[in-house]
Amino acid sequence: MKNARTLLFLAVAASVLVASAAFHSAAMSAAASASASLQSAQPAPSIASVLDRDISAVEKQIVDAADAMPEDRFNFTPESLNIPGSNYKGVRSFAVQVKHIAASNWFIWSPLTGDKLPEGLKDDGNGPANLQTKADIIKFLKDSFALGHKGAATLTAENMLQSPANSKSTRLHLAEFGVAHAYDHYGQMVEYLRMNGIVPPASRSKSE
Numbered sequence: 488m489k490n491a492r493t494l495l496f497l498a499v500a501a502s503v504l505v506a507s508a509a510f511h512s513a514a515m516s517a518a519a520s521a522s523a524s525l526q527s528a529q530p531a532p533s534i535a536s537v538l539d540r541d542i543s544a545v546e547k548q549i550v551d552a553a554d555a556m557p558e559d560r561f562n563f564t565p566e567s568l569n570i571p572g573s574n575y576k577g578v579r580s581f582a583v584q585v586k587h588i589a590a591s592n593w594f595i596w597s598p599l600t601g602d603k604l605p606e607g608l609k610d611d612g613n614g615p616a617n618l619q620t621k622a623d624i625i626k627f628l629k630d631s632f633a634l635g636h637k638g639a640a641t642l643t644a645e646n647m648l649q650s651p652a653n654s655k656s657t658r659l660h661l662a663e664f665g666v667a668h669a670y671d672h673y674g675q676m677v678e679y680l681r682m683n684g685i686v687p688p689a690s691r692s693k694s695e
Contacts (some may be wrong), residue, residue, distance in 0.1 A: 533643075533644075534642045534643060534644055534647050534659070535639050535640050535641070535642045535643065538639040538642060538662045538663065538666075539636055539639040539640065541663070541666045542632060542635045542636055542639055542662075542665070542666060543636075545666050545669045545670055545673065546632040546635070546669075548673055548687075548688075548689050549585075549588060549628065549669055549672075549673050549676065550625065550628060550629060550632070551687075551688040551689065552673065552676045552677065552680060552687050552688060552689070553585045553621075553624070553625050553628060553676070554625065554688075555680060555685055555687065555688055556581055556621075556676075556679070556680060556683070556685065558620075558621045560581070560683050561580075561581055561582045561621045561624070562580045562581065562582050563580060563581045563679060563682070563683060564578055564579070564580040564581070565578060565678075565679070565682060566578060568682065579613070581676065581679045582619075582621075582624055583613050583614065584672055584675055584676055584679070585614075585624050585625070585628055585676070586613060586614025586615070586618060586624055586627065586628075587612050587613060587614060587672060588628065588631070588668075588669050588672050588673075589614055589624075589627045589628040589630070589631040590608055590612065590613070590614040590615075590631075591612070591665070591668055591669075592631035592632065592634060592635055592665055592669065593605065593608060593631050593634060594610070595661055595664055595665040595668065596631075596634050596635045596637075596638040596661065596662070596665050597634065597638075598651040598652065598653055598654040598656075598661060599637075599638030599639075599641050599642075599651055599658055599661055599662065600634060600637050600638050600641065601651075601652070602634060602637075605627075605630075614627065615627070635662075635665055635666075638661070638662060638665075639662055641658070642658055642659065642662060646658055647659040677690075
């Protein structure tokens with residue numbers, strides 16, 4: 488009788504183990520299937536989507552850096568520090584650095600979209616002279632990146648090596664040159680912030 492109960496217990500235990508293993512296998516299979524379905528549902532990268540992502544990355548860093556500079560220091564220039572051995576005579580102020588990026592974005596990316604340049608925008612690299620407040624300058628900056636996103640959306644594998652009207656550069660070069668140029672001046676903005684004791688947002692720890 489005791490042996491019979493032992494055998495019955497072992498049989499039940501074996502059944503439970505088999506059922507558990509089968510359930511685990513089915514769950515793993517379902518999870519793998521769901522993951523594969525999710526990956527297949529995501530659109531494949533395109534020239535337009537990759538460029539749009541690049542524009543978004545530099546846009547965030549520059550807009551955040553511009554927003555980090557206080558209004559009363561927005562016209563700061565290193566020339567005012569009179570650093571011994573330095574030569575910052577005639578360099579752009581922080582505000583003009585931001586306007587320069589935005590103005591350049593318009594000149595570089597507008598051929599991709601066909602948009603007209605904003606009123607008052609001259610080819611002097613300094614942006615519209617009538618934009619003086621931090622709020623107006625940052626709006627000008629954001630609008631210029633909106634143009635970049637619009638321009639990126641026009642690129643395809645078929646037209647990326649073609650030149651748009653009134654430009655000798657290819658569409659791909661224009662799209663990426665805007666990003667590269669913006670990063671160049673972002674580096675200068677970072678130095679201006681640090682000269683004022685401000686850590687650039689992208690360099691701050693998560694606890695700050």
